[in-house]
Amino acid sequence: MGIPTYAGLGTALSGLEAMQAGIDTTSQNISNASTPGYAQETVDLTDSASLRYASGSAGVGGFEVGTGVTLKSILRADDPYVDQQYWTQNGKSSYSSTVYTQLDDLQSNLDDSATTGISAQLSNFFSAWGSLGGSGGASTPSAQNVVSQGQTLAQMFNSLSAQLSTLQGQASSELTSLTDPSSGEVAQYANQIASLNTQIAAQTAAGLSPDTLEDQRSAAIDSLSALVGVTVVPQSNGADTIQIGGVTDPNTGTTGAVTLVDGSSSAVGDPTTAVTLPDTADYTAATGGQVGALVQLSSPTGSIATLSSALDSVAGEVATDVNNLLPSSTPFFTGTTASTIAVSSGATAASLVAVANAASVTPSDGTDPATTGGDLMNQLSGLSSSVTAAYGSFVDQVGEAVDSADNSNTTNQALLTSVADQRESVSGVSLDQEMTDLITYQQGYQASAKVMNTMQSVLQTLIQSVGGAGI
């Protein structure tokens, strides 16, 4: 029993096909080198089942002849562990970058130098009191100056407070638009992932490998991970279950890890049941991604709110300390928060002149003794140092918040780069590697073609030389 005549052709053909597949895959990799979510593909080759030939008596001895190469599958280079590390870190980096950008914006609203800004205005205001008292025979223009400086100061407080509120409001509305269950980005990505899950599960069940769909899903999860902190749980049917933490489940009301996209077999069959979208209000405990950052910034206990109330206490200190020294019949300020502080309508130049010129006035706080109007003016201007120090603490607080957000952001970005590199190392396309593979496959193809050529001439020789007589 001999080796089949055309067996060799079959072997060479399988080689050509395998090399062809290799070149095609290399071409695919090169074309998609920059595609988001794309994972490098390699051909998985194995040698084909060999033919067994017996020689001698039945079943004893013999040899095997190979029949070529089989392309088992195209492998997608993907490490779920490294991917999850990337997604987690992406969420953290996105969080810290959003917080830092907003706080830095807040800081630039302070505009404090020696000549402009609230600290300079505080000095102007309190020196105006000093000049009023010093006139001894306090004059109306000096008193009018006190009123004007006070009004400017109150307006500056109001304005800064309004800017802080605006920032908080902007964070809140951006949060709403991102998390809206019908039109928000989170919802869009969730729906996209759910429909990809369904298609991937169907293809996997049919025995195909859905590489392109998996690339698209990977890209969608990348984008989603920047928005919220995601945990991805791969399912056996090929689908991925996406969970997000710190959210209230709209169905059960409990706060914890909520399954945004359900990848189990029952859910992928019907994509509309696979996605659970919480409302904006359910995200109040979220801590990851851009959404988590916006929750923190817009929260009544978050960074912006804390700084806002610190500003309120500075304004309150100004209003209270000044009013306490003045007689209760002529308060200077109304309102005790930065947004409500204003000069009282009863504080006119005439009323101030009357107080400054009075021989004896009683401060309204009940603890300071009665004193002359002139001395009272001195005491008022002496408030400058304590109030300026309070404002200085506020600025310190702002600076520290921004500084710490900056440091956190720098660290997180560095970590993200490192983790991204790890992931790239596993799934990324290296053009140098593709070039080398291309050479390998090309030469393999040329060699197989040469073999085929040789087989052809061998067969030709066989047919022409070994035939019937006379042909």
Next chain:
Amino acid sequence: MTVTRITNLMVNRDILSEINQSQNLLDNTEEELATGLSINKPSDNPYGAALAIQLNGQLASLNNYSGNITDASGWNQTATTAISTIQSEAQRAQELVTEAANGTNSQADLDNIAAEVNQIISAVKSAANTQYNGQYVFSGSATTTQPYSTTSGDDAYAGNTGSVNRQIGPGTSVAVNVDLSSALGQGQSAGDGGLLDTLETVYSDLTSGNTSALGNADLTNLQTNLTSLTTVQTQLGAVQDQLTLAGSSIQSLQTTLTSELSDDEDANPASTMTAYSSEQAAFTAALKAGASIVQSSLMDFLSN
């Protein structure tokens, strides 16, 4: 970070991130050089920013006190000059009275002297009405009210006894005015022995030819008046001393605070320039290295 495969995307991203970092550093240093300050926003140095605010506030109040001291000194100077004038006039009156009292003058001579005494009275009142910056210096705290009327015979003092204060330090104020009205008095009708009373008495004694009163009571009274004026001058001198002392102590405080402020927030030009040069060199190196790495790959070296 050790990885087993390096891909083009990885290399490009890393180069970009390093160039960005380098550029960030450069931007910050450039801002320091342009503004001359090391603290350009609170997050650069939160505690330093708060300290700068406090120091600036203190310097602002010191500037205020300094201005008040200058104003007070001007007032003081004006008052001193006016009182000197009054003193000269009173001394002239003394000479005239001495001359009139010696008994060799005729009534006509005495009338001439009386006319001059009248002039002296106007001059004294005019000096008492001196103003500084639109405010009457000898009117007590009623600084917009002229203390003495220029009408002859009307010597009523229209001011009060209040004090005009200037704040020259935290919780420290000084009265810059002095009470001249008790030295000048309110004229002959009040009979209080003040300078105006004395001068008007002299005038009547001259016109009536009462040389014995001129030589005794009038001279004595004039002497007393001169002494009171000297006392007032001394008071003014004491206030000026206080102002000078306060002024120099404020100046040295200003110097200290300015230096402290500079330590806190000023950028050190030498070290900032050095940092800038080295960062610029690093940035250029990053760009050059990046450019050459980004472009080359295996494809450059394959022959076909």
